[in-house]
Amino acid sequence: MSDPGHFEVERTIDSITIGVRHRTDLGDLQALKESIENLGLLQPITITPDGTLLCGRRRLEAVKELGWRSVRVWVRSGISDDLKGLMALQDENLLHKPFSPIESEALYRELKKVLAEDAAQRQEATQFGAGAAEGNGENHGADDSSAPSRPGDARDQAAILVTGANAHQRLERIGRIKDVADDPTRPAHVRKLASDSLDQINNGAPVSSTYERVMDLARQAEADPSLPDLDALAEEALKRICEPRTRRTNPSGTPRKSEWSTRSFVLMWTDMDGWWTHYDAAEIGTELKDAEWELLKRMHETLTAFVEEARDARKTTMPTAATAS
Incomplete structure (x- = not known):
């Protein structure tokens, strides 16, 4: 037999x-x-x-x-x-x-x-x-x-x-991270985070929190495939830092509809909430390269303009909420 x-x-x-x-x-x-x-x-x-x-x-x-x-x-x-x-x-x-x-x-x-x-x-x-x-x-x-x-x-x-x-739970979590890193159907930035996380675990990083970080990003990518890869966006922004920026419009002259969904916007900003608590402003101000500093200033300026435009639209469509803004 x-x-x-x-x-x-x-x-x-x-x-x-x-x-x-x-x-x-x-x-x-x-x-x-x-x-x-x-x-x-x-x-x-x-x-x-x-x-x-x-x-x-x-x-x-x-x-x-x-x-x-x-x-x-x-x-x-x-x-x-x-x-x-x-x-x-x-x-x-x-x-x-x-x-x-x-x-x-x-x-x-x-x-x-x-x-x-x-x-x-x-x-x-x-x-x-x-x-x-x-x-x-x-x-x-x-x-x-x-x-x-x-x-x-x-x-x-x-x-x-x-x-x-x-320790099967710990080993199962490491295995799940490895499966994500090896899965060619997942977005490149999700696989990269998983691969980097395995290196961090080998160097002593805690498995539980590292696992949750990888799974959170994997779930976000599954829920909304249009979510951007922030690292790729940052690299692209640095390449185009000196290019003139104009707001794209439709042939009629009206602004184009968002390329990404409101849901992806909420997920992105929820994930970034509190980011400033992890950095020292003086250290960032002295250590950023010129191009990186220009990018930070441009992001600040464009974000301020974006919030003002969104607030004006909110006042028009949601007058009761305007006072709370």
Whole structure:
């Protein structure tokens, strides 16, 4: 019996490597041993081609205690060298350097997939075992645990094996940022922020706030694809700083309708609210280059004129609101 990425063989128990990352508190194995004696090992353990244990620590120990010399195993191909090295560790000193947050996420993602596959196979084997034992009213379920109690089990196990702690939420967030950075369908400025954020996380930036910043921008871009890339706008403005500025009009002489929606305007200014609290005016005044200073002055002048024009229109169309402006 085989499976894509797997093949099943008989392997001597002594040839299987058990790393320190596997749990040592295996609990009571008696029910599992009785199940295996009655029904056999319905679900093989999973190892790498070089004999490193990936899944099935309790199953392996149970057959050892039963005196088995060999056991059926799934050999799982396509495992990265980093994951094989992590799972085979016999001494923490063998890990020459700690994994970076991005490396940890990659290992977590890979191991989570392997554990989820094993859980699905165990669930199928447990159902088969239940049916086989139905005649005598017993459910031995020759497995090292019941079917997964919740979808997060593989995530919890993978996080603990990779990091030594139940840090799956942190790793999932890093993974989401990486998915955004690698998604060619997303706007370039969203992907750039995600990519830059991964570098910042590797350099010690907090994951939670960095994740929220990336997801907020991604959600804004999804809600209104017309939202501008502010970095690109700034670069374009600097290139055109010396060009004469005239307000574009329709052939009739009336101003053109906005190219961007009112919604994009609200989102942009809401996002920028309070920006001045993050800068020192004296520092900005002394450190801006001439072209950058001219851009700041032009933005101030045009914003003032824009607000005055918008206020006049508001007074005309919303007289009750005029006094509040």
